[in-house]
Amino acid sequence: MxxxxxxxxxxxxxxxxxxxxxxxxxxxxxxxxxxxxxxxxxxxxxANVAASYELVVGAKGSPLQLVLNTVFHLDAPVGNIPYAYYRKLKADDRVAYAVPLALGDNYRGFRLVGTEPEYFSLVKLKDGQPVAVAQGRPFAADYEAVVGSLVAREAKLGLGQTFVARHGVEDTVAAEEHEDAPFTVVGVLRETGTPLDRVIFISLGSVDEIHHDNARAGQQSQSLLDQLNALGAEPETPAKPDAQDDDRGHRHGRGHSHKPPSAAPPEAPTAPPASPAQPAAPAREIAEVTAVIVKLRSPGYLFLMQREINKGKDAQAALPGVEVQxxxxxxxxxxxxxxxxxxxxxxxxxxxxxxxxxxxxxxxxxxxxxxxxxxxxxxxxxxxxxxxxxxxxxxxxxxxxxxxxxxxxxxxxxxxxxxxxxxxxxxxxxxxxxxxxxxxxxxxxxxxxxxxxxxxxxxxxxxxxxxxxxxxxxxxxx
Amino acid sequence: MLSLRNLQLAYPSPDGEPPARVLDVPTWAVAAGEQVALVGASGSGKTTLLNVIAGIVTPDAGEVRLDDTDIARLDEARRDRFRAAHIGYVFQSIHLLPAFTALENVALGMKFADNRAGKAHALDLLAKVGLRERARYFPRQLSAGQQQRVGIARALANRPKLALADEPTSALDARNRDAVLDLMQKLCAEIGAALIVVTHDEAVARRFPTTLRLSDINRVN
Structure with a gap:
């Protein structure tokens, strides 16, 4: 035995x-x-996700918070930086590309992030592949959205379907819905296994549009006289941006003309629009962005540029890898x-x-x-x-x-x-x-x-x- | 075959008194194949004598020789191995191991003697004691008589030269007692093993060709 x-x-x-x-x-x-x-x-x-991003530039404050918000789409944003600052970065000879991000609202807890369509082709993940739209196409107009794979699955948002965002980055019952501004899904991202899977990307212009509307609504409620004045007012009326407002810092941009969305009525799935009803975000005059993702032409510029930005008063630069550590x-x-x-x-x-x-x-x-x-x-x-x-x-x-x-x-x-x-x-x-x-x-x-x-x-x-x-x-x- | 010479054993007294003598056996011999009943009252030292013969208890002095080997002079490890290979022990309270089946209880006895005869041999032994069909039963699933028959099979699994049985039928009724004794005597005869049964029961003693009183060989009594 x-x-x-x-x-x-x-x-x-x-x-x-x-x-x-x-x-x-x-x-x-x-x-x-x-x-x-x-x-x-x-x-x-x-670390894998952080490795996809070389440098993140945003408002002065906690660099960890900046990275968490920009790269991992967690936490509240530190604040906003002027759109002009993004343009300055983009024009810098040492920069290979600079992509702006503007934190918008949420849909069922999934964050809406405003960006440029080039985000999907320029930003490459750890696997060496771009973020890429797997179904449909990148947004080409305001109120068009490209959703992450997890959003598509969990929120059952397919191509052509519409949704209404809620105010703020957290999904709370009290949050106000932007009922007059439904978004239409025109693209679904490939499954990346990163936080991008749970993000809804929209144009920078869309972020400005919905928040200008909010800002204007806020002003209307202040006085009857203001409301009466507002009846004839052009939407271009400047709305002072407030980087640290009660929306936990998500963008309230300078005013744009707020027009009804070009998409089909809400709740009725429709085919994606053949052509954008409004020009895409870059054509607009954007006041602020939440952060900028920067890729440099040479790694040798990395610390130099980080120091330069951090010395200035307008913004800070953070290294995602370092912050994750x-x-x-x-x-x-x-x-x-x-x-x-x-x-x-x-x-x-x-x-x-x-x-x-x-x-x-x-x-x-x-x-x-x-x-x-x-x-x-x-x-x-x-x-x-x-x-x-x-x-x-x-x-x-x-x-x-x-x-x-x-x-x-x-x-x-x-x-x-x-x-x-x-x-x-x-x-x-x-x-x-x-x-x-x-x-x-x-x-x-x-x-x-x-x-x-x-x-x-x-x-x-x-x-x-x-x-x-x-x-x-x-x-x-x- | 088995010979005891000048065997002395005393247990220390707890209160500083001189040690209490238990065994004083000047000489005793049992021939190969002989079957002996050793009769004595309870507490007379019968079990102790068996334990000394089995090498479980070491005597203070004297020889316990089985063929050419003096068990009393072996170190403990060799004594254990010698006991496993050459001495079979049937216990008073049966003492089957509850975690193991009847077959495994028999096989365990073989394991300690490095007996590689295997499961077939153990099954054959169980067949001889009439329990082939109950080989995979656990002790709790067997009657007292059946358990003691497994105990006999276990004791004889290594074809020992000497089988020792300490009141083997005390837990059995008369019918089972006779059956178990018959079986033990028959199997020992088959393999040529000497058999020493200690008992206080005269009815048991009468079934053996040689019957001795412990006092006949032990001077302490």
Whole structure:
């Protein structure tokens, strides 16, 4: 009979105790696995996305906030910079391209971002491919929209369909709807596995249009006289931009003539317009943008240009890669604290292995005596007890690793929805602690299972030593 | 085959008194294939004597020789191996291991003796004790009589030179007692093993060709 069979039979005999002990270890291991895998994958995803952008220019303030808002479409914008500043950047000889972004409103929580149509061809992602419109075409007029793949799927926005944006970047019930300004979907982006999947791109002009309307509405409510004046007023009436207003900094541009959208009526899916009803964004006079994505002709200009911009009073330049590193340095503190808690859970659970085997020993002394009388050596009994403890702990480790990845799979769906960043819950996690020869070849999961095996064996030492010293004659006669 | 010479064993007393002598056997021998019943009252040292013969308890002095090997002089590891290979032990309280099937209980006895005869041999033994069909039953699924028959199969799995049985029928009714004793005697005869059964039951002792009182060989009593 194989030793493994003996171990299995003995563990099965006390299956409830074995399962409960293994489960307590599994919970700690699951937590540690989920935390480690989530951080590694999130860090890799963030770094991957950040690597697609060389330099981001925006209003003075927190560079991390600027990067989060511009690259990851999270958080509130820092503020706005003049459109003229964007033009100045674009005209700089050292700049290969500069693409403006203007944060608009939201539709069901998906942000509307104003930009130039060239965004889709100029900005290349980590895979070397441009953002690219997979279905339909880039927007060519105001109130036309190109939606990310996740938006198309989740909000069920196909080509030709229309939608009405809500005011602000968060989807709240109280938010005002721009009912008179429905957008028509004219394009759907390819699936990128980046935050772009959950963005709705519109023209810069569209952003100005809807917010000029808001600004004007705000003015109308101030006084009857203003309302009467406004009746005959041209929409070009300047509306003072407010970079840090109650819309959390999304653009309120200088006024443009607000015209009804050229798209089909809302709720009725229609074919994409054959030709734009209004000229595209570049033809308009835009007052401000939220940020500018800059690609330089040579990497050598990068730090030079960043310093130049940061010295000025109008804007700041941030390096997305650097900011992501800073972000994870901050997150790392919380992560380490959680990891420590999960390791404590594992340690406490490992002690339960000792207790479980020690408790079982009382009823097993006679069995051990019988085995010894049949010819089993002391060291055989000692080894069996150690293996039982190790196997119980390793079972917990194995279940914990699977449970941790299952947690990740569950969290991954939510995380992808919230950030657009995909998780691969069933891929190996990198081992971060240990010598190079170990971390280079052994995944975290294998190390954890092996670690719990060793921990269990260590916990089994004391009961095994007691079993080793069993008085055979005494227990045979009981 | 089995010979005891000047065997001495005393247990230490807890209160500083002189050690309590348990065994003092000047000489005793059992021939190969001989079947002996050793009768004695409870607490007279019958089980202790069997444990000394089996090498489970080391005597203070004297020889316990099985053929050419003095078990008392072997170190513990060798004694364990020797016991596994050459001595079969049937226990008073049956003592089957509850986590293992009848077949596995028999196979375990073979494992410790490095007996590679395999599952077929264990099944054959179970067939001989009439439990071939119950080979995959766990002890809790067997009656007391059936459990003791598995215990006999386990004790004889390595074709030992000597079989020791400590009150093997004390947990059985009369019908099962006779069946188990018949079986044990028959199987030991088949393999040529000497059999020593200790009992307090005269009815059991009467079934053996040789019956001794413990006091006949142990001077402590």
């Amino acid at each position: 194989q030793t493994l069979t003996v171990i299995y039979r003995n563990l099965r005999q006390r299956w409830l105790s074995t399962c409960l002990t293994a489960l307590s270890i599994a919970l700690g291991v699951a937590l540690a696995t989920a935390i480690t895998a989530l951080r590694q994958q999130a860090q890799a995803s963030f 800073k972000l994870f340095a901050i997150v790392g503190t919380v992560d380490r604290a959680l990891l420590l808690v999960s390791l404590l859970v594992v340690a406490v659970a490992a002690a339960s292995v000792l207790v479980a085997i020690y408790n079982s020993l009382a009823e097993r002394r006679r069995e051990i005596a019988v085995l010894r009388a049949l010819g089993a050596r002391r060291r055989t009994i000692f080894a069996w007890l150690l293996w039982e403890a190790a196997a119980t702990a390793a079972l917990g480790g194995l279940v914990g690793v699977l449970l941790g990845h299952a947690l990740l799979a569950t969290a991954g769906t939510t995380l992808k929805f919230l950030s657009g960043l995909p998780l691969s819950p069933w891929t190996w996690t990198r081992l971060e602690v240990g010598p190079g020869w170990l971390t280079g070849y052994v995944p975290f999961e294998a190390a954890v299972v092996f670690g719990t095996l060793l921990l269990g064996a260590a916990m089994g030492l004391a009961p095994a030593a007691l079993a080793y010293r069993t008085n055979v004659a005494r227990y045979l006669s009981e």
